[in-house]
């Protein structure tokens with residue numbers, strides 16, 4: 001019988017409503033939990049979600065397997081390390097070049113690559129935002145002037161605060177095909193009509209953006 005692999009995890013206490021789990025390439029799980037959640041409750045949750053967390057860890061280690069390639073807008077590009085000033089990355093259309101000082105520091109390389117990608121596709125994301133907002137308004141939805149922030153989000157692709165007219169979009173989306181970026185904008189704008197993720201929410205989302213389910217699957221990979 002297979003020995004159950006022990007899941008190593010680190011707990012960070014925060015003023016948050018839910019518990020969040022992030023699988024790291026080094027094989028540990030980052031747990032974010034509120035101060036009033038007991039260690040026993042966290043251990044219990046980990047035991048109950050054992051299979052799911054093991055799958056997350058496998059995915060995270062797979063991602064880290066090949067630091068010499070990276071995804072950008074759905075395509076795979078080689079990553080090269082070279083002597084250069086500054087902890088950043090460059091892209092010449094074919095290859096991402098990263099400061100060789102970062103070579104062994106996986107998380108720092110990912111940050112440098114992510115910043116480089118988002119600098120390049122910031123305008124693309126802004127154009128998608130205007131297109132999607134215009135599409136909703138054109139279809140008669142009541143969409144207020146909305147502040148859209150593109151930022152790094154650990155566990156979410158996007159979020160919408162319909163009361164504050166604020167939408168946030170995750171920089172990690174720059175790794176995925178543009179249709180996935182559209183799908184997240186459509187998802188967040190649909191929250192102006194539906195606050196929760198009901199069947200009606202997803203039905204209407206798929207009617208206004210028919211590739212939604214397909215993109216949701218891609219974003220889970």
Ligand SMILES: [Zn+2]
Pocket residue numbers: 187188191197
């Ligand atoms: Zn949502």
